[in-house]
């Protein structure tokens with residue numbers, strides 16, 4: 001089977017070796033005679049998978065021992081609400097850095113159940129940059145930020161400095177793509193469908209602060225304390241998704257972990273940005289110093305040429321390059337599993353396109 005070059009923003013490309021392992025596990029999981037999706041989430045076989053997924057995530061990210069890890073459903077979007085319900089105490093308010101659609105949604109969901117305010121808003125420049133300074137309320141329950149903006153193509157290179165105010169991070173589109181200081185965060189969440197596996201699983205990493213802050217007694221499914229007590233097995237988890245995530249993490253470890261993965265991702269991004277900067281034909285959306293290494297947003301001189309680019313790219317098996325509807329233009333998502341060969345194929349295609357139409 002020949003596979004296209006996949007630049008989808010998510011769900012996104014998975015390592016071929018993982019897909020083969022998933023395919024083999026569907027009819028007969030580890031010689032049990034039962035398919036992966038047909039065994040109990042409380043079986044010994046699945047328990048092994050579940051524990052291994054957690055151990056691997058801990059190793060890959062360097063998660064401190066006193067932090068908890070959950071794999072829940074509901075996507076990052078449910079975490080917009082759960083973080084606020086669990087972590088903003090009575091009379092408190094949380095601060096939000098608005099770097100695009102996802103942080104806007106996070107603030108909106110938080111405001112349904114608690115107080116939240118924007119401390120910085122990048123909308124006036126179409127979210128093409130990140131703040132150089134954030135004025136955090138020292139009394140804020142936490143500061144929420146999106147490490148990588150999937151739609152506009154910006155990415156924090158380091159976490160914001162907040163003094164004693166805990167940090168809550170949405171890492172949906174760059175988790176496990178580079179080294180991160182987990183211990184600097186009060187809580188991290190990420191939908192798996194970009195860097196960790198299929199949709200339907202969300203990784204949540206909770207510090208002792210988050211565990212102490214969660215009041216308990218909330219609606220069961222929305223209660224971090226209860227979910228941690230039940231090890232994420234209060235109800236039936238996404239067993240297939242957790243196995244896929246475990247296999248993706250095994251692949252990351254086989255690749256050498258975060259050091260080599262960071263280098264691999266930086267090299268792919270550098271090649272694409274070099275091509276964008278090589279001539280005036282291309283315009284990048286994000287300002288240079290805030291460019292994402294995961295989602296490269298750019299455009300040709302006209303909307304008509306963007307459309308032609310997409311049609312010709314698809315004919316050449318370069319898929320998923322349409323920019324998000326709120327930005328337009330083009331977007332190449334080059335998550336962990338995007339092979340360097342795919343980035344090279346895109347650079348070559350851009351070169352040819354520019355020669356033909358520039």
Ligand SMILES: Cc1ncc(COP(=O)(O)O)c(C=O)c1O
Pocket residue numbers: 010074075076077078102146148149150151170171172173191192
């Ligand atoms: C940064 C970020 N946060 C949140 C979301 C929403 O994730 P979900 O669809 O898992 O709720 C996305 C989806 O693309 C995202 O990129």
